[in-house]
Amino acid sequence: MERRKSRSFLLGSVGIGGDNPVSIQSMTNTDTKDAAKTLAQINALAEAGCEIVRVTVPDHEAAEALKEICAKSPLPVVADIHFDYHLALEAMDAGVNGLRINPGNIGGTSKVKAVVKKAKEKQIPIRIGVNSGSVPKDILAKYDGHPTAMGLVESAMRHVKILEDLDFHDIKISLKSSDVPMMIEAYRIIAKMVDYPLHLGVTEAGNARHGIVKSAVGIGTLLAEGIGDTIRVSLTGDPVEEIGVAKQILRSLGLYQKGVELISCPTCGRTKINLPEMVEKIDQATAKIDKPIKIAVMGCAVNGPGEAREADIGLAGGDGLGVIFKKGEIIAKVPEDKLVETLLDEIEKMLN
Amino acid sequence: MERRKSRSFLLGSVGIGGDNPVSIQSMTNTDTKDAAKTLAQINALAEAGCEIVRVTVPDHEAAEALKEICAKSPLPVVADIHFDYHLALEAMDAGVNGLRINPGNIGGTSKVKAVVKKAKEKQIPIRIGVNSGSVPKDILAKYDGHPTAMGLVESAMRHVKILEDLDFHDIKISLKSSDVPMMIEAYRIIAKMVDYPLHLGVTEAGNARHGIVKSAVGIGTLLAEGIGDTIRVSLTGDPVEEIGVAKQILRSLGLYQKGVELISCPTCGRTKINLPEMVEKIDQATAKIDKPIKIAVMGCAVNGPGEAREADIGLAGGDGLGVIFKKGEIIAKVPEDKLVETLLDEIEKMLN
Numbered sequence: 028m029e030r031r032k033s034r035s036f037l038l039g040s041v042g043i044g045g046d047n048p049v050s051i052q053s054m055t056n057t058d059t060k061d062a063a064k065t066l067a068q069i070n071a072l073a074e075a076g077c078e079i080v081r082v083t084v085p086d087h088e089a090a091e092a093l094k095e096i097c098a099k100s101p102l103p104v105v106a107d108i109h110f111d112y113h114l115a116l117e118a119m120d121a122g123v124n125g126l127r128i129n130p131g132n133i134g135g136t137s138k139v140k141a142v143v144k145k146a147k148e149k150q151i152p153i154r155i156g157v158n159s160g161s162v163p164k165d166i167l168a169k170y171d172g173h174p175t176a177m178g179l180v181e182s183a184m185r186h187v188k189i190l191e192d193l194d195f196h197d198i199k200i201s202l203k204s205s206d207v208p209m210m211i212e213a214y215r216i217i218a219k220m221v222d223y224p225l226h227l228g229v230t231e232a233g234n235a236r237h238g239i240v241k242s243a244v245g246i247g248t249l250l251a252e253g254i255g256d257t258i259r260v261s262l263t264g265d266p267v268e269e270i271g272v273a274k275q276i277l278r279s280l281g282l283y284q285k286g287v288e289l290i291s292c293p294t295c296g297r298t299k300i301n302l303p304e305m306v307e308k309i310d311q312a313t314a315k316i317d318k319p320i321k322i323a324v325m326g327c328a329v330n331g332p333g334e335a336r337e338a339d340i341g342l343a344g345g346d347g348l349g350v351i352f353k354k355g356e357i358i359a360k361v362p363e364d365k366l367v368e369t370l371l372d373e374i375e376k377m378l379n
Numbered sequence: 380m381e382r383r384k385s386r387s388f389l390l391g392s393v394g395i396g397g398d399n400p401v402s403i404q405s406m407t408n409t410d411t412k413d414a415a416k417t418l419a420q421i422n423a424l425a426e427a428g429c430e431i432v433r434v435t436v437p438d439h440e441a442a443e444a445l446k447e448i449c450a451k452s453p454l455p456v457v458a459d460i461h462f463d464y465h466l467a468l469e470a471m472d473a474g475v476n477g478l479r480i481n482p483g484n485i486g487g488t489s490k491v492k493a494v495v496k497k498a499k500e501k502q503i504p505i506r507i508g509v510n511s512g513s514v515p516k517d518i519l520a521k522y523d524g525h526p527t528a529m530g531l532v533e534s535a536m537r538h539v540k541i542l543e544d545l546d547f548h549d550i551k552i553s554l555k556s557s558d559v560p561m562m563i564e565a566y567r568i569i570a571k572m573v574d575y576p577l578h579l580g581v582t583e584a585g586n587a588r589h590g591i592v593k594s595a596v597g598i599g600t601l602l603a604e605g606i607g608d609t610i611r612v613s614l615t616g617d618p619v620e621e622i623g624v625a626k627q628i629l630r631s632l633g634l635y636q637k638g639v640e641l642i643s644c645p646t647c648g649r650t651k652i653n654l655p656e657m658v659e660k661i662d663q664a665t666a667k668i669d670k671p672i673k674i675a676v677m678g679c680a681v682n683g684p685g686e687a688r689e690a691d692i693g694l695a696g697g698d699g700l701g702v703i704f705k706k707g708e709i710i711a712k713v714p715e716d717k718l719v720e721t722l723l724d725e726i727e728k729m730l731n
C-alpha cells in the first residue's frame with residue numbers, strides 16, 4: 028500500500044509524518060498537578076511502547092507541574108489545552124514538546140499570535156483536534172444539526188486557516204468521532220485537502236470489549252489506505268492497555284516490526300491436541316520478545332507446516348506426536364507433551 | 380459507503396450477497412462424528428448470534444452424522460470438504476445447505492460434474508476457499524515461491540473457472556491469509572474481477588489477544604470499502620467467542636443494528652469518578668439487550684452530555700453529583716452513587 032505523503036517535523040525527538048514510522052500516542056489520566064503520579068504513568072506507558080504522551084493542562088497548577096514532568100519524562104510531552112491561552116504559554120515555557128489546542132477557541136487574534144510566536148520560537152508543533160461532540164453550532168446547522176464527516180473537516184479547517192494565516196505549518200490534525208464510518212470518511216476527505224500529518228483515533232470508543240474492535244476498524248482501515256501518521260487507541264481504563272492494542276493494529280498491517288506475530292489456527296474437527304492451551308502458554312512465554320519473529324502454532328502436522336511456511340518457526344500437533352518446523356521445513360518430531368518446551372527452546376536459540 | 384454489488388442466492392434460509400445484510404459465520408471445532416456435541420456447539424453459536432455454521436467432513440462417519448446435525452441445526456450448515464468428492468455427495472444427501480470445496484482439488488472433471496449436478500439439483504451454493512498456505516506450486520513459482528495477493532486470486536479463479544464452465548454460478552469466494560495486507564489486497568483485486576459474493580476472513584489469526592485486532596483490521600477495512608458479504612472471525616479457542624467480535628466489527632461500521640453500542644470516554648486528568656468501574660457494570664448489565672441502543676458513559680458533566688449528544692441515553696459524572704441525559708438533554712441530576720442504577724432504570728423504561 029502506498030502511504031499518503033505528509034509534511035514532516037519533529038515532536039521532541041520523534042519524527043512525525045513524511046517517511047517516519049507511524050507512532051503510538053496515549054494520554055495520561057492522572058491528575059497532572061501530581062507530577063510524581065503522572066510521571067509514573069508516563070514511565071509505564073513508555074515501558075509498554077508508547078512513543079508520545081499527552082497530558083491535560085486544565086489549570087495553572089497543572090502547568091507548573093509540567094516543569095518537573097517534562098524534565099523527567101522519557102517521552103515527548105504534549106500539553107492538552109482548552110480555551111486558556113495563558114496555559115499554552117506556560118506549558119511551552121515549562122518545556123512541553125507539543126501543544127494540542129484549537130486556535131479558534133482561545134479568544135481572538137492577539138492571543139493566537141502570542142501562542143504561535145512562542146511555538147515558532149521553540150519549534151513546538153500544534154495539533155488541531157476536533158471531535159464530533161464539539162463541532163461549532165453554525166457548522167452543525169449546515170448539516171441538519173448533526174455532526175458529519177464534512178462538518179468535522181470544516182471545523183478543523185477553520186483552525187488550520189488561523190495558523191496558516193500566521194505562516195505556521197507544523198500542524199497535525201485529528202478528526203475524532205465515536206462513529207467509525209464518520210471518522211473514516213472525515214480523514215479520507217481531509218487527507219486529500221492538506222498535506223499535514225494526521226493523528227488517528229476513534230473517540231469515546233468504550234471499554235476494551237467495545238473499544239478494541241472499534242479502534243482497530245477505524246484506525247486500521249485508514250492505515251490500510253495509507254492514511255495516518257500517529258495513532259491513539261482510546262479505551263476506558265488503564266491507558267497502558269491501549270499501547271498493546273495500538274501495536275497489534277500497526278503490526279497487523281506490517282507497520283510495526285518488533286515483537287512476536289503469533290499465528291495459530293482456529294482448530295477444527297480434525298484437531299487432536301489442546302491447541303488453545305498451547306497457544307496461551309507460548310503467547311505468555313514470548314510476550315516480552317522484542318525482536319521481530321513470526322511464530323505459528325498449528326493443529327495439524329499434515330498441513331500445518333506447509334500452511335504456515337511463512338512463519339519463522341512453529342509447531343504442529345498430531346496424534347501423540349508433533350513437529351517443530353522452520354519456514355515450512357520440519358526440523359524435529361517431538362512427543363506432544365514436549366512440543367511447547369521444545370519450541371520455546373528453539374525460539375531462544377534463534378534469538379541469541 | 381457504497382457496497383460492492385454482488386450476485387445473490389440463498390444458503391438455506393439466509394440470503395447471501397446482493398442487498399442482504401452481511402452475515403456472520405463460524406465453524407464448529409467438535410468431532411463432527413459426535414452429532415450431539417456438534418449440535419450443542421451449533422446451538423451455542425446460534426444463541427450468540429451466528430448465522431451460518433461450517434462443519435468439517437473428513438470422513439464417511441462425519442458425513443453420516445450430518446443427517447442428524449442438519450435435521451436439528453437451527454442454522455444453515457456448510458460442509459467443509461477436502462479432496463474427496465464422495466464426501467461432498469454424501470453431505471448434500473445428508474441435507475447440508477452449502478459446500479466449501481475447491482473443485483480443482485477433487486480429482487478431475489467427472490467428479491466435479493457429479494458434485495455440480497447434485498448441487499444444482501439441490502440449489503446448494505459452493506464456496507471456493509483458498510488460503511495463502513495452500514496456493515498451488517506453479518502459482519507460487521510465478522511469484523518467487525511466496526504467496527501473494529495475486530497468487531491467491533489466480534488460485535481462486537482456477538476453481539471459479541471450473542464451476543463456470545459447468546454453468547454453475549452460486550459461488551462464494553474466500554481468499555484468506557494470516558497476512559492482513561495480503562488478504563486486503565487479494566479481496567480488493569477479486570472484488571473488481573467477479574460479482575460473486577465474498578466471504579471475508581483472516582486465517583490463523585491467533586488467540587484473542589492477537590486475533591481480534593487482526594480480524595478487525597482485515598475484515599473491517601474491506602467492509603469499510605463496501606467489500607464483503609459474509610464474515611468469519613477466526614480465533615484459537617471457543618468459536619462462540621468469535622461471534623461477539625464479528626458483531627462488534629459489523630456494529631462499528633453501522634452494519635449490525637441490534638444490541639448496545641457503548642460509548643465511553645477514556646477519562647483524563649479532569650475525571651473525578653471511577654468511570655472504568657461504571658462502564659463495566661453498565662456493559663455487563665446491558666450485554667443481553669437486543670434492541671439497538673447507543674449508551675454513553677462520560678467522565679465529565681460539563682462536556683459529556685454535549686459530546687455524546689448522538690447517544691440515545693447516557694450518564695456523565697461530576698464531583699459528587701452526576702447527570703442522566705437523553706440525546707444531549709439533561710433529564711436528571713443524581714448523586715454519584717445512584718448514577719448507574721438510575722441509568723439502568725431509565726434504559727429499561729426506554730426499552731419497554
